Amino acid sequence: MRNGVPAEQPKVSVIMPVRDGERWVAEAIRSVRDQTFAGFELLVIDDGSTDATPAILAQVAATDPRVIVLRQPRDGLVAGLNRGLATARAALIARLDADDIALPDRLAQQVDYMQRHPDVVLLGGWATIIDENGRQKGRDMRPSPQALRSTLMKKSPFIHPTVMFRAEAARRVGGYHAAFEAGEDYDFWLRLADIGEVAILPELLICYREHGGSVTRTRQLRQIYSARLAKLAAAARQAGRPDPSTALSAPPDWHDPAPGPFERDSSRLFRMLELADPTVAATIPASAVDLDAITSQLRTLTAGERKFAQAAVLNLLRRGGLPVPHTTLWRLLLRLGPVKAAKLLLGDK
Structure with a gap:
């Protein structure tokens, strides 16, 4: 309920964590508000921003009841994602990062696919690469929609800010796990694949921004370490053994x-x-x-x-x-x- 009026039940909850995102967050939010599919709520999780982000979010939320701002101290990405998952009211959840742009038909295309394929619990898509000024960099990320399960056991074929997944399935597998720092998405995809089908929609859904905040060598190493552990855990589950990663409460x-x-x-x-x-x-x-x-x-x-x-x-x-x-x-x-x-x-x- 907002302002004493019951809010309409959304069909899609878009989850967007942000920390100090003043440069691009307004554009990312606008790309969601301008979707051809209108039955959504946008949950923006502010992870302790100290720049102009809180003011930008407050201004948007005051003019659009579909935009809901959740604030937390600097608890990190996994905490923000799980808070969004816990708050989401829709049966379908879409991800978008606060520096990316959703193309106008992104939600409509994914909702249509998920409705026609009720066995699919996780759906990815393609992305166009843009620079920090929004200019196309002349290439796209187009992961193959074929042989996804075999690919998934080797590496992640999903671009995180393009995905849509079923809320019930996400909660059933326990959401994102903090132990897989920098690889929490890959571990999540593997656990979703344990309980349903996965797919990639061969359509450009977002503009994915590459900018100066490059990944450090240490974070790259942590990412591939988490990916190795996620694959080992998935292999154990597939072999009918207990998930060995359940003993991990932290990276x-x-x-x-x-x-x-x-x-x-x-x-x-x-x-x-x-x-x-x-x-x-x-x-x-x-x-x-x-x-x-x-x-x-x-x-x-x-x-x-x-x-x-x-x-x-x-x-x-x-x-x-x-x-x-x-x-x-x-x-x-x-x-x-x-x-x-x-x-x-x-x-x-």
Whole structure:
């Protein structure tokens, strides 16, 4: 109820977390308000913004009862997503980031598809890449809608701000899990796929903004670490075993001297992948260099993990002074990929 008048039940709840998003949040909200499909509510979760974002949100909410602002201290993205999920009134939930733009027919197309395919619990789409000024960068993200389940067990084929999913299914699997920091979406997709069908609508649904707030090397490493754990958990569930990730209440620290059995091997591997940072590689004690952590996992390394491993071994080669023969490091570097090894040695990272 708003202003004493019962609010109409929305068919779609759009969830948009934001923190200090004054530059683009008004445009993102406008793209939702201008949808050809009108039966929505927009839940904007303000994660402790200290810029002009709160004032922008208050002004919009005062003029459009479909826009509902939820405020929280700086609890982070997962907390904001789960708060939006808990508050949402609609049976369908759509995501949009506060720096992206929904194309006018985005909701209409996805609602139509979900109505015609009641077995689908998660629906993605395509995105056009734009720069920070809204100019197209000449390319699109068009993940293949084919063989989604096999692809999903290797990597995420979904662009998070394009997805629509069923609220009942999302709540049944427990929403987003904080333990999978930077990879919480991938873990969520895998759990949704446990209980229903997944699909990608081969249509451009949003403009996805790439801008100066680039992902750091540390966050990239955390993202692929979380992805590895999410895949291991999914494999256990599919084999009929208990989900080993339920013991995790927070993102694991791969430096933990007493890791749990679920994350032990992955943590050992990622302590070595962290050496892709030259500063870390230069300061690690020689006794902590554990090449077997990489070689024992060589067959299972993803492209992202392999890239970090190559850079880590190259940094060890450049450092020198280790009780590891250079020939051993060379052999490992070549096993990780001879072409990439040559590029790294030439300084082409």
